[in-house]
Amino acid sequence: MSVLPNRDRQAERREATRREIVDAAWEIARRDGLAAVTLREVAAMIGMRSPSLYSHFDSKNAIYDAMFGQAWTVFLAEAEASFDHLPEAPREALLSIASHFFDFSIADLARYQLMNQRSIPGFVPSEAAYAPSVEVMSLLQRTFHRLGITDSADLDLFLALGGGLLDRQFANDPGGDRWVRQLPRVIDMFADELDLPGPPLRSRR
Incomplete structure (x- = not known):
């Protein structure tokens, strides 16, 4: 019987959150321009506190x-x-x-x-x-x-x-x-x- 490899669900959730952050940044950039992207605005858009973003991106430039x-x-x-x-x-x-x-x-x-x-x-x-x-x-x-x-x-x-x-x-x-x-x-x-x-x-x- 074949055994499926173990899924790293934590890594999957982390990657999904990163994609959500990037998608939010694009939405802001398309609406207000690239310079308008801020950690605070991105966090607010996805319902996350700004400090929590640092566990995924250590700076605004990292999002860019x-x-x-x-x-x-x-x-x-x-x-x-x-x-x-x-x-x-x-x-x-x-x-x-x-x-x-x-x-x-x-x-x-x-x-x-x-x-x-x-x-x-x-x-x-x-x-x-x-x-x-x-x-x-x-x-x-x-x-x-x-x-x-x-x-x-x-x-x-x-x-x-x-x-x-x-x-x-x-x-x-x-x-x-x-x-x-x-x-x-x-x-x-x-x-x-x-x-x-x-x-x-x-x-x-």
């Missing part, structure tokens, strides 16, 4: 760290699934990659800011929290190599173009698509610079 790692872990999983079904044509594949990142970013401003901007003075993600973002970059590099783009400077330019459009979108047309609609044009400009094959994306709009 968990949020950062969670956000990049979610994006990594989505990117892995998305990149498995990219179009064969390099220009279309690049547009698919950029569009996925745009959709993910626009869906949650607070998450985008924590992942991609230095929004919290003094906060530096831990090595463990940063690891999923490193995996994302490795995935991008492998994917770009498959598309025939091997210079790391070209990947840097691709990320800068996308990040610039996102910043303009958030700053000037939140909830709209003014800069999102520029993606095919920007991808064509990037592809032309690299002499990538394929008909222009703009002709298909």
Whole structure:
């Protein structure tokens, strides 16, 4: 007869509480901004006394760290699934990659800011929290190599173009698509610079 391994119920409860704390922090950040996250506000939201939070997170930055790692872990999983079904044509594949990142970013401003901007003075993600973002970059590099783009400077330019459009979108047309609609044009400009094959994306709009 097989014997099931003993469950560590205390560890399960502790992990569930940590998830509840992080979820509450995200709710505050999405409502009032990342800077509004405080231990007192998080504790009040989940019905816990502030000192009790220290048994799970020793500082506010530790909560940000968990949020950062969670956000990049979610994006990594989505990117892995998305990149498995990219179009064969390099220009279309690049547009698919950029569009996925745009959709993910626009869906949650607070998450985008924590992942991609230095929004919290003094906060530096831990090595463990940063690891999923490193995996994302490795995935991008492998994917770009498959598309025939091997210079790391070209990947840097691709990320800068996308990040610039996102910043303009958030700053000037939140909830709209003014800069999102520029993606095919920007991808064509990037592809032309690299002499990538394929008909222009703009002709298909």
